[in-house]
Amino acid sequence: MGATRLGAIAIGLAGALAASPAHSQSAGGGSDAEIALLKQQLKLLEQKLDKLQKQTNANTATAASANANAKAADAKAARVATANAAIPVKGPVAPSGVVVTLPNNRPTICTADEQNCVAITSRVHWDVGGYDYRPNTAGTVPQKLDSGENVRRARIGVVGKFFGDWNYSLIYDFGGSSDGFGGAAPGSLPGGGTSGIENAYLSYTGLKPFGGKMAIEGGIMDVLWTMDESTSSNDILFMERASAGIIAQNIAAGDFRSAVGTRWWNDQLWIGGYVTGPTTGQIHSASSVTPAGSSEQYGSVVRIAGNPINGKDYSVHIGADAEWLIQPPRNQLTQAQTLTLSDRPELRIDPTTLISTGAIANVSGAQVYGVEAAATYGPFIAQGEYYWFNIDRSANTGLPPFGAPSLKFDGGYAQVGYVLTGENHAYNSSTASYSGIKPRDPFSLASGGWGAWEIAGRVSQMNLNDQIAQATGIAGGRQTVYTAALNWYVNNNVRFMLDYLHGDISKQASAISSADVGSKFDAVALRTQVAF
Structure with a gap:
């Protein structure tokens, strides 16, 4: 202006x-x-x-x-x-807030500090297969094995932790063929276990002595005894574990077992020991008339194992096991103390056992000693175990036979596997065993992935004959099974397993009768596995 x-x-x-x-x-x-x-x-x-x-x-x-x-x-x-x-900013979280995650597709709810968690877990193993069973004579029992299908495992439950150091598990198995004690349990099929509580235990992991980790645990659990049993059923190379290991752990270890004990481990060494009792499939009743119907059984197991040689693409595992049956199952009504060693022919489509000692009388105790070894090199894995059994028959029950000598049996297996797509079995130091395959390229029509493919082979042998030609001897039979497998890991949660088995059972009618009652069989089976 x-x-x-x-x-x-x-x-x-x-x-x-x-x-x-x-x-x-x-x-x-x-x-x-x-x-x-x-x-x-x-x-x-x-x-x-x-x-x-x-x-x-x-x-x-x-x-x-x-x-x-x-x-x-x-x-x-x-x-x-x-x-x-574009940058996520972490604001203050209320102490009562929770975080929901899906590790390996397992629904998991944790507090914000991850000190308290609860997760849902499940596994379903559905088997379909058939046998070409050939009894040697008309006197062989059985004369036929049934083909068909079987829900081998159908488990669901919860696992979690409190305050970081207290871990728990509660899992129920609706499947109809657990391994069972001695191959039979009340209310079960002739050669199998029964549905029931598979896990119900509490574990404390707050102690970390000698530079390692430690767990003190008790309840109903899978006792980590033998390498094959310490490997999850979701991760084993074949549909069933070898008979020698199943028979050994059924004495005082295995699935569904009541136990209390501790284990310690670091990256190279694992040491564990447990006091064990009966399984959840046994009837706790003084009026029971079956060998499994006693609540007084107890024993103990120890295992030392580790992988002293390991690198990025290789590892070597060695170990030793021992098991003692201190108080055999006792029938409160008759005072009989008996023990039965038996197993199905490494397949559970038909529950019939082909080798069995029958009920061994006057058992005062039993011992099993074993060795284990395994190695990996890239996608290749080899594993084997061998066991020696000793059954003492010196119990004074007033029932025959009197003063019979101890029985000795033995058996083992060797197996190899190779992952065609190049993945490898990682070592799990907390169980001293190898985990399953995680496919690099999960199957997907959209991305072109085909999952992981693996081939495997195993030979196993179990001898339940001793003191043949003596009245006090046992003619349980000798079983040899050859198994070939093709495994397809679709993704981390789904797997298909195709097994072919050829079995040869050499058996005589009794310890003092050499009449042949053996058999041979071929079998093909497919498992559909879903687990998280």
Whole structure:
């Protein structure tokens, strides 16, 4: 506004100056001093106008620069805000908040500090298969094995922890063919166990002595005794474990077993020991008339194992096991103390046992000693175990036979596997065994993945004959089974297993009768496995 007024004044003065000569002429030659004064004022006004114009231009440039800087600052702030919006910011979490995760697709709920968790776990093993069974003679029992299907395992339950160090598990098995004690339990099929509580235990892991980890646990559990049993049924190479290991652990270890004990481990060494009792499939009743119907059985097991040689692509595992049956099952009604060793032919489609000692009388105790070894090199794995059995028959029950000598049996297996797609079995130091395969490219039609493929082979042998040709001897039979397997790991939760078995059972009618009652068989079976 000031510059406009000065411009108007300057225009007015210029007009007045222009009119001055005419005015002086008409006035008869006015004063020259007055004209000079007006020119001087006009010049001063022009100088002020120039000065103000320069100041106005400078102010305009400064304002334009400030506006540009402001726009640049706004743009920079917008970019920073956008970048920060892409970065997740962890705000304060309420102590009562929970976090839901799906590790390996297992629904898991934990507190924000991950000290308290509960997870749902399940596994389903559905088997379909058939036998070509060939009894050697008409006196062989059985004369036929039934083909068909079997829900081998159908487990669901919860696992979790409290305050970081207290771990628990409660799992029920609805499947119809657990391994069972001595191959039979009340209410079960002739050669199998029964559905029931598979896990119900509490474990404390707060102690970490000697630079390792330690667990003190008790309840109903899978006792980690033998390498094959310490490997999860979700991870074993074949549909069933070898008979020698099953018969050994059924004496005082295995699944569904009541036990209390401890284990310690680090990356190279595992040591564990447990005191064990009866299984959940046994009837705790003084009026029971079956050998399994006694609640007084107890024993103990120890295992030492580890992988002293290991690297990125290789490992070597060795170990030793011992088991003692201190108080055999006792029938409270008859005072009989008996023990039966038996197993099905490494397949559970038909529950019939082909080798069995029958009920061994006057058992005062039993011992089993074993060795285990395994090795991996890239996708290759080899594993084997062997067991020696001793059954003492010196119990004074008043029932025959009296003073019979101890019985000795033995058996074992050797197996190899190779993952065609290159994955390997990782070592699990907490159980001193090898875990299953995690496919690098899970099966997917969209991405073109085909999962992981594995081939495997095993030969197993179990001898339940001793003191043949003596009245006090046992002719339980000798079983040899050859198994070939093709495993397809679709993803971390689904697996298909195709097994072919050829078995040869050499058996005579009794310890004092050499009549042949053996048999041979071939079998093909497919398992569909879902687990999380």
